[in-house]
Amino acid sequence: MTVVKSNRRQAGLGHPSDDQAATPPAPGGGTDGGGVAFSLEGVSVSFPGSSANHPALDDVSLRCRDGEFLVLVGRSGSGKTTILNVLSGLLEPDAGEVSILGGRPRAARPRMGFMFARDALMPWRTARRNVELGLEILGRSGGERREAATSMLERVGLGHAVNRLPWQLSQGMRQRVALARTWVRQPKLLLMDEPFSALDAQTRRESQQVFLETWAGTSASVVLVTHDLTEALLLADRLVLLSAGRILREVEIPFERPRDLDQLVVSQEFRDLERELWELLR
Amino acid sequence: MAAQVLLFAGFIGLWGLAARFEIGRPIVVRSPAAVWNALRDLVASGQLWPHTWSTLQATLIALALAAVIGVATGLGLALSPTLERIVTPYLSALNAAPRIAFGPVFIIIFGIGLSSKVALAFSVVIFVVILNARAGVHAADPDVVRLMEVMGASRRAVFTKLLFPVAIPSIFAGLRLGLIYSLLGVVTSEMIAAREGLGQLVAQYSGNFQLDYVYAVIAVLIVIGTLLNAIAGVVERRLLWWKAP
Numbered sequence: 001m002t003v004v005k006s007n008r009r010q011a012g013l014g015h016p017s018d019d020q021a022a023t024p025p026a027p028g029g030g031t032d033g034g035g036v037a038f039s040l041e042g043v044s045v046s047f048p049g050s051s052a053n054h055p056a057l058d059d060v061s062l063r064c065r066d067g068e069f070l071v072l073v074g075r076s077g078s079g080k081t082t083i084l085n086v087l088s089g090l091l092e093p094d095a096g097e098v099s100i101l102g103g104r105p106r107a108a109r110p111r112m113g114f115m116f117a118r119d120a121l122m123p124w125r126t127a128r129r130n131v132e133l134g135l136e137i138l139g140r141s142g143g144e145r146r147e148a149a150t151s152m153l154e155r156v157g158l159g160h161a162v163n164r165l166p167w168q169l170s171q172g173m174r175q176r177v178a179l180a181r182t183w184v185r186q187p188k189l190l191l192m193d194e195p196f197s198a199l200d201a202q203t204r205r206e207s208q209q210v211f212l213e214t215w216a217g218t219s220a221s222v223v224l225v226t227h228d229l230t231e232a233l234l235l236a237d238r239l240v241l242l243s244a245g246r247i248l249r250e251v252e253i254p255f256e257r258p259r260d261l262d263q264l265v266v267s268q269e270f271r272d273l274e275r276e277l278w279e280l281l282r
Numbered sequence: 283m284a285a286q287v288l289l290f291a292g293f294i295g296l297w298g299l300a301a302r303f304e305i306g307r308p309i310v311v312r313s314p315a316a317v318w319n320a321l322r323d324l325v326a327s328g329q330l331w332p333h334t335w336s337t338l339q340a341t342l343i344a345l346a347l348a349a350v351i352g353v354a355t356g357l358g359l360a361l362s363p364t365l366e367r368i369v370t371p372y373l374s375a376l377n378a379a380p381r382i383a384f385g386p387v388f389i390i391i392f393g394i395g396l397s398s399k400v401a402l403a404f405s406v407v408i409f410v411v412i413l414n415a416r417a418g419v420h421a422a423d424p425d426v427v428r429l430m431e432v433m434g435a436s437r438r439a440v441f442t443k444l445l446f447p448v449a450i451p452s453i454f455a456g457l458r459l460g461l462i463y464s465l466l467g468v469v470t471s472e473m474i475a476a477r478e479g480l481g482q483l484v485a486q487y488s489g490n491f492q493l494d495y496v497y498a499v500i501a502v503l504i505v506i507g508t509l510l511n512a513i514a515g516v517v518e519r520r521l522l523w524w525k526a527p
Contacts, residue, residue, distance in 0.1 A: 116425045133433075
């Protein structure tokens with residue numbers, strides 16, 4: 001598979017305001033958001049019973065450019081998943097403005113994809129039928145669905161397993177089916193909640209590589225939530241460090257694309273940046 | 283399989299020895315041969331089939347009614363949290379009630395006949411089906427529900443593509459249990475008062491102390507229960523073909 005994405009940004013550690021000032025026009029385009037896949041402006045979220053001094057999100061402002069790979073990093077309770085839930089329209093913020101692909105989150109759903117730590121496959125559907133699910137919801141015809149799902153499974157290396165049931169697949173293969181199910185809808189914005197965390201180390205790296213290669217052929221923006229700083233550095237164009245519902249820091253990642261993750265992870269440049277960020281997170 | 287046949291042969295052998303050496307009261311411990319003869323007599327006299335059909339008919343009608351009403355009610359409750367919150371305490375109380383005790387009440391309401399048998403069996407089975415259907419929907423993976431919502435699925439699509447299929451194994455488990463409960467309810471009702479049915483035969487022969495005939499009827503009931511369960515097993519395997527072996 002040809003990897004066509006290239007890094008479009010300069011390296012460096014910066015504060016939240018730096019990024020917003022430096023937002024470039026969309027290279028891939030294709031959304032209605034004027035080069036911005038989503039924007040959160042002054043978003044606050046509190047859950048019933050939580051202290052007013054400790055909201056889940058506290059006046060968060062964040063933008064994601066078209067085609068950008070944004071990674072949200074932070075400890076449990078820092079607000080990462082809450083941001084995803086706001087973006088997907090599962091959660092209404094108490095305050096602030098949310099714009100997804102130029103509109104409201106719910107209106108943007110047909111152009112959004114979602115992946116979880118668990119593959120969330122339906123056990124009674126074959127791999128192909130699981131991939132077809134998103135297209136069924138979009139009302140596509142049977143023939144079109146079958147063709148698209150089979151083609152997408154081939155792209156993620158599962159052409160031989162289209163008719164297998166989830167229990168007949170390994171954990172890594174199941175996650176790739178979930179990946180195919182997400183990509184087959186050709187989303188413009190992909191929200192991922194620790195999608196690789198349930199995999200063993202080797203399968204995780206393979207899945208990350210497959211994901212990057214599949215993403216490279218699209219113009220989609222990605223928002224990935226993870227606890228894993230190494231994973232964040234390997235995948236991101238930009239890291240957003242969260243703490244107690246606030247953005248602590250935004251960091252542009254300097255590594256060129258396409259990335260060979262196995263080589264990148266052992267490079268001196270990678271190690272230095274990882275160490276620097278660990279210091280920042282302490 | 284060989285071990286199972288051996289176990290059955292061993293049981294019949296022990297039973298035969300107990301009867302031959304009069305272990306226990308002779309009126310209670312009848313020999314396997316006596317029971318076999320009673321069974322042959324029931325078949326030869328033409329008594330067995332009408333009574334068997336009557337019991338089977340009531341069992342299947344009660345199960346079918348409980349399946350339709352119970353599945354619809356269970357799914358409806360699971361899809362409506364407010365309704366579920368209101369109804370659950372009453373459902374639990376009714377489920378805890380010894381429904382067999384309602385047998386005489388149903389006979390007074392519906393008279394001696396098919397209806398009262400079906401009513402008692404239905405009252406026993408319906409709660410199992412409701413609770414299993416409801417539990418089946420609640421077993422849906424919240425991540426998949428969330429995924430479908432984010433994909434823009436309508437409530438109808440979430441139900442037809444996820445919640446109903448995910449509930450099928452639990453519904454089927456309830457129906458399999460319900461099958462045996464239905465037979466139990468019908469036989470109980472027949473023993474209380476009925477014109478025909480295997481339960482009525484048991485009551486009649488017990489009253490005459492003809493326990494070889496009672497055991498013969500019980501053996502027929504065991505065969506019916508086992509056959510119905512085996513048929514349900516085949517249907518379940520076909521319906522849930524996708525489950526891991």
